[in-house]
Amino acid sequence: MMEHHDALTSLVQEARELLTQMEAALLEIEEYGVDDERINAVFRAAHTIKGSAGLFALDLIVDFTHVMESVLVQVRNGELALDGELSALLLGCGDYLAGLINVLEEGDSEHDPAPETRTELLAALGQLLETATPVPAALPGNGLGAADSGEEASAAQEGTGTGWQILLQPSPDLLRMGMDPLSFILYLERLGRLQQVATQFQMLPSLQELDPERCYLSFSLQLLTSASRESVLQAFEFIIDDCDITLTALPPDSTCQVQEVSLPPAVGRDNAGLVPRPVGMPSQRATDRPEQTLIKIEARKLDQLIDAVGEMVIATAGTRVLAARGSDGELREALAELELVVERIRDRALELRMTPIGDVFQRFPRVVRDVSKELGKKIELVISGAETELDKSMVEKLSDPLLHIVRNALDHGIEPTSERLAAGKPEHGRLQLNAYHESGSIVVEISDDGRGLNKSRIFAKAVEKGLIAEDAQLSDEEIFNLIFAAGFSTAEQVTDISGRGVGMDVVRQNISQLRGSIQISSQAGMGSTFRIQLPLTLAIIDGFQVLIGGSSFILPLDMVEECVDVSGRLDENHVVSLRGEPLPIIDLEAVFDLQWQHDGRQSLVVVRYGQRRAGILVDRFVGEMQAVIKPLGQLLQGVRGLGGFTILGDGQVALILDVPLLVRQQTAAASHLRVGQCLEQQEPKHRA
Incomplete structure (x- = not known):
């Protein structure tokens, strides 16, 4: 039972990471255009989530991602163009899946938190599948490698050039993961001509014992194409970790069938010799790839480690006090060496809790996209210092204050396009997120090139609320700090997105709870900068x-x-x-x-x-x-x-x-x- 819970926890975490990657790829497509790598990132996210959910019979997720995957297959095949409308639809699909993942994390695998949204999204995806028509093969996303041109694809279709003998043995669990090897084999036809497809059953049980979700087939393929080894392997990139694949170059101008390759019966997934390969020819298999260098650790275990290191630091300090009372020089020398070791252990343990602030920043491209579209503004987001690290325990608590400041900047800081042009500014507003280390702390800056804070309006509102006297002499910084008073706002019209000043008291409170501070600098007509300074660790x-x-x-x-x-x-x-x-x-x-x-x-x-x-x-x-x-x-x-x-x-x-x-x-x-x-x-x- 505990193993099942741990596996579901891993699924939730992995699904969220994949949805983040999918969102980032779709936003890049909107900004920079379509290419194979970005399309594959979207496809990979959908099919991996589908496969993982299939292992737990999570039908709500599996059925939905299956339709998404079908649309993405049409995109990869060049039958659908991934334009702005489809990108927005897929982003909505990602939001819906995120909702399902949130419910799953709470222990409910059968409840749909947004059934109406599901119906609308599936209808839109289904309509695309019905109306899909082929587009020119030269368009990005047609499945060709980066170095393949339309002329090469045409030549490949005619069967000229060389070819590849392909031995493919899927994992027995491939079907259970939601993948169909046949679809990937048929996809090879876009690279050339399939001259031969031979199959062999492996360990085929009796009809009563047959598992419909288990893959019993191995494949021997002959593909006539001028495509490179890398391009052929790219067709299998989504199942390459769950298959043994061997590629052997065919002689030039091969036009006849080769002798069928007899594949030995499989005896288990751990058998390294399941698929024979010719001597001297490399194969692409899991054992050839470098070992994984990253592992996932529960935050709870890291906290326990830090607590233990803290107790060790205290115990070492106590030992130092006792040693100082005596006259044993060797003991004090040994203790000094021990303290250096403890200090290194402390630093390494704290490093384990450090995470790039990019984990926080990565949510804001989507926020800027959605809010700017809603407001009809053109806004450019610039992120720098995303690799700057801080304590993981602070990342989640920092996210909401940053989000509030960013939404304020988008809503009330950056002017509408017409107002910017009238003021001689570029039509695109600029919002910048920057992070860097300074004097043992981390600084996060949120800057915009908008209209800036209105000092006179802030001052007048503070007088009206009784915060200051009418004749008070305040510096600019003191005037700006007034917006942190509870309920303080100068917005003439409160919107659903934000109101500059509304909730800023909560922002300051959250940052103070992290032992941090926030400062504001602003210049009328030039923009504002919110500077947050935080300690690197709370431990x-x-x-x-x-x-x-x-x-x-x-x-x-x-x-x-x-x-x-x-x-x-x-x-x-x-x-x-x-x-x-x-x-x-x-x-x-x-x-x-x-x-x-x-x-x-x-x-x-x-x-x-x-x-x-x-x-x-x-x-x-x-x-x-x-x-x-x-x-x-x-x-x-x-x-x-x-x-x-x-x-x-x-x-x-x-x-x-x-x-x-x-x-x-x-x-x-x-x-x-x-x-x-x-x-x-x-x-x-x-x-x-």
């Missing part, structure tokens, strides 16, 4: 330990710039001049109601987050350490400025400072504006 960090009021605190090491002595250099406004530049000071005595224990000396840790710098007053520096981040308990959840806690080597608890929040609070406090207090009230209380 283990390199930290810098300090003492404040007798309590230990941890700062993320990648945010620490330097440590300085500022005794007697602080003014009454808690600002220090550091190399001629004013530096605001964060007084944790006031933040956490602590009692200083310094003897006239005051030390400062200079931290940077994004473009902001501040200094944190401390009693004493302890040094660098590895900190396993643990969530705060209920008692401390409401304390602002804390991002979690960790266990020190001596067993004591050290609180981890939320440096981004502390820096933002200091900036707001320095402005002495009411807006700072209003916006901070929008922050979530739970931070872990």
Whole structure:
């Protein structure tokens, strides 16, 4: 029972990956045109989902993908053109299948969440099958290899040139996977002329024992064609992993039948000698292909590994404390080597949880396509930095905030075509998603070249809502931050797609829960940029330990710039001049109601987050350490400025400072504006 559940889980995951690949191929076809590779990607997705679903008798999926596959066969055969209308239809089919997969994941394999949609899609697909007519063979997608031309295909049809002797032995489970080897054999006729087709039964049981879903046939084919080995193998690319195929070149100008090849009975799938091949002639079989280098691991198991590594880090720190109390130099040396090994294990374990942010970005080409069509706008999406990695646990939580910002940019940021042309802009709007690493964190930027945020309208709406005084003097950044207030919106007309500002408080809340921050820059008539900065991981960090009021605190090491002595250099406004530049000071005595224990000396840790710098007053520096981040308990959840806690080597608890929040609070406090207090009230209380 458990194995069946695990197999279904794998099917769901694989189906979603295939649907994503199919969607990407269809969007590329719409933008760049049709070619064999993209058509094959769509076909491969449909037939693989059908085959996998067939193993579990998931009739809703199998029956639907069978009709899709029939249409795609017509496309590959050149009898249907994959135009914009068909591409949109196939995208709709992918959406419907995604709905079936979602229901399947919930344990329901018989419920159709959208029966009316299914009926409409099947009717549209059926109409295409009825009206399919041949199109010129030279069109992309006719099944020819990339190097084959229409003249070569014509020559192949006449039977001139050389040919291939093909030995094909399908897997016994091929039919059960939803594939018919005969359709692929008949497809070879587009490459040339089938001179011979011989078959042999393998291990044919009695009629009572015969399994109608088991393939008992092997095939010997003679194909007269000028097509290359690669082009012939391409015809079998969708079943090549489930067949043994041997290709032998025929002598030039072969026009007569060759002697039938006698294929030995099969004795099992693991028999490496099922199909004989002539000496010296290569064959294409599963054992010839390189071993798979990627494996799928449940996220739960990765979390367990990270937890175990975290406990190992804590235990090592405790051992270091004990070793420091003694005088055994060899023990301390051995422990230092052990710590290096633990650090490498920690880094490798964290790397396992890292995934490219492209997993998030890949959904947006479809979003931009659908929204721009709905709005009648022409919008170009540019993606860069998709290979930038971040913690997998953050990917899913980042998706919704990004989606909301993107939809806002499409709806209200980028102007209609007529408005852009009147303003002297290109008719195509530009939306850019970019990601990169910066100072131990990941930065995600969403930029558009639209009309920009209207500062005066935002200011007026904030006054109307009582967020700020009418005579308040705000910087541009402070005005833009007003859109994060709950329910704040300047949209004159709320649409079904979005309303710039509506729900932005939720966006900021979600990002804050990831220990991140969001900043806005905008220029009227030029566009806007939303800059999201996040930590690379939520599990283990390199930290810098300090003492404040007798309590230990941890700062993320990648945010620490330097440590300085500022005794007697602080003014009454808690600002220090550091190399001629004013530096605001964060007084944790006031933040956490602590009692200083310094003897006239005051030390400062200079931290940077994004473009902001501040200094944190401390009693004493302890040094660098590895900190396993643990969530705060209920008692401390409401304390602002804390991002979690960790266990020190001596067993004591050290609180981890939320440096981004502390820096933002200091900036707001320095402005002495009411807006700072209003916006901070929008922050979530739970931070872990």
